Amino acid sequence: MSEKIAVLGAGSWGSILANLLDENGNEVSLWSYNPDQVKELNEKHTNTHYIKDFTYSETLKAYSDLKQALAGATTVLFVVPTKAVRSVAGEAKAVLEELHTKPQIIHASKGIEQGTYKRVSEILAEEIPADLRAAITVLSGPSHAEDVAKRDITLVTAASTDQDAAKHTQKLFMNRYFRVYTNSDVIGVEIAAALKNIIALGTGALNGLGYGDNAKAALMTRGLAEISRLGASFGANPQTFTGLAGVGDIIVTGTSQNSRNYRAGDELGKGQTLEEVIDTMGMVIEGVATTKAAYELSKQRGVEMPITEAIYQVLYEGKDIRKAISDLMMREGRSEF
Numbered sequence: 001m002s003e004k005i006a007v008l009g010a011g012s013w014g015s016i017l018a019n020l021l022d023e024n025g026n027e028v029s030l031w032s033y034n035p036d037q038v039k040e041l042n043e044k045h046t047n048t049h050y051i052k053d054f055t056y057s058e059t060l061k062a063y064s065d066l067k068q069a070l071a072g073a074t075t076v077l078f079v080v081p082t083k084a085v086r087s088v089a090g091e092a093k094a095v096l097e098e099l100h101t102k103p104q105i106i107h108a109s110k111g112i113e114q115g116t117y118k119r120v121s122e123i124l125a126e127e128i129p130a131d132l133r134a135a136i137t138v139l140s141g142p143s144h145a146e147d148v149a150k151r152d153i154t155l156v157t158a159a160s161t162d163q164d165a166a167k168h169t170q171k172l173f174m175n176r177y178f179r180v181y182t183n184s185d186v187i188g189v190e191i192a193a194a195l196k197n198i199i200a201l202g203t204g205a206l207n208g209l210g211y212g213d214n215a216k217a218a219l220m221t222r223g224l225a226e227i228s229r230l231g232a233s234f235g236a237n238p239q240t241f242t243g244l245a246g247v248g249d250i251i252v253t254g255t256s257q258n259s260r261n262y263r264a265g266d267e268l269g270k271g272q273t274l275e276e277v278i279d280t281m282g283m284v285i286e287g288v289a290t291t292k293a294a295y296e297l298s299k300q301r302g303v304e305m306p307i308t309e310a311i312y313q314v315l316y317e318g319k320d321i322r323k324a325i326s327d328l329m330m331r332e333g334r335s336e337f
């Protein structure tokens with residue numbers, strides 16, 4: 001399968017997925033709003049701020065002009081941080097009105113919008129009306145860009161309400177090191193993808209404070225239980241939370257130094273302030289904003305999410321992390337299920 005694909009967002013994930021799609025034989029245009037980054041990608045075939053020691057394909061072309069990037073594209077992949085999805089989609093809409101190309105839309109972002117509590121596919125559907133595009137698919141699962149850059153084995157899921165679109169995404173991305181499953185549970189996949197970042201902040205903080213494997217396993221397991229509860233309140237398929245987007249992504253994000261969320265939590269546990277952590281990371285830490293959105297959403301929907309609440313109190317109300325852990329531990333005993 002060979003297509004013209006526009007990838008919007010040239011950070012760690014967007015640039016590596018663009019390179020994979022190029023490697024799979026597609027004509028890929030990679031858009032970034034940063035002209036210096038575009039210059040570096042086109043002239044040196046590197047993207048050093050995001051992925052070190054990696055040389056991108058010479059046939060991969062970067063653009064800072066959105067119209068040039070989108071021209072002729074039959075598929076558009078959005079990979080910007082969640083807070084930028086609405087504005088970038090709005091700009092893309094204006095271009096698609098001129099182009100009349102009706103591309104398939106895929107996104108690989110993991111978050112929930114502040115204030116509206118919308119999932120990324122909902123934001124895209126709102127900003128790009130159905131007459132300007134084909135179906136929307138979400139690509140998600142345990143997938144650090146750093147491992148994909150090494151062509152290490154990675155398995156993800158492509159979820160869409162339109163199974164032809166999910167299969168189309170599967171075909172575009174599959175190769176010897178990148179295996180893609182299809183899934184119809186867009187809600188579950190997007191909720192799992194967004195909220196695992198909260199738990200990774202927590203396991204990172206446990207690590208920074210010197211806690212061991214038992215504590216991290218406990219947080220990931222009970223964290224997934226409350227994520228599943230929120231998902232169920234939206235009608236998500238419970239199986240999704242035992243799959244790649246659920247357990248798989250909690251494991252990879254909640255245990256890996258490649259995870260920005262885990263590293264951020266680690267630094268918080270070691271005593272840095274949230275502002276210091278955000279300033280030094282230089283890349284998006286989706287879990288910080290998602291903690292606020294998920295906490296507010298849990299209150300709005302009456303879903304009990306004690307771990308999310310504890311992390312919210314640490315990040316947004318200045319609660320001491322050790323006190324938050326002790327309060328969680330000393331809650332009244334209860335049945336596991």
Ligand SMILES: NC(=O)c1ccc[n+]([C@@H]2O[C@H](COP(=O)([O-])OP(=O)(O)OC[C@H]3O[C@@H](n4cnc5c(N)ncnc54)[C@H](O)[C@@H]3O)[C@@H](O)[C@H]2O)c1
Nearest residue numbers: 010011012013014033079080081084109110144145283284
């Ligand atoms: N890094 C990974 O391994 C990975 C894997 C799976 C999913 N994701 C998800 O992909 C999304 C992007 O993550 P990333 O790791 O590539 O982030 P990043 O911080 O590495 O890069 C984000 C990119 O978006 C651009 N950007 C930021 N604000 C923008 C705006 N307002 N308008 C246009 N462009 C803007 C930045 O310039 C940068 O190029 C996130 O939702 C993340 O959770 C990341």
Ligand SMILES: O=P(O)(O)OC[C@H](O)CO
Nearest residue numbers: 141142143144259260261
């Ligand atoms: O680096 P993180 O914490 O944003 O996680 C990246 C991916 O979501 C892992 O699957």
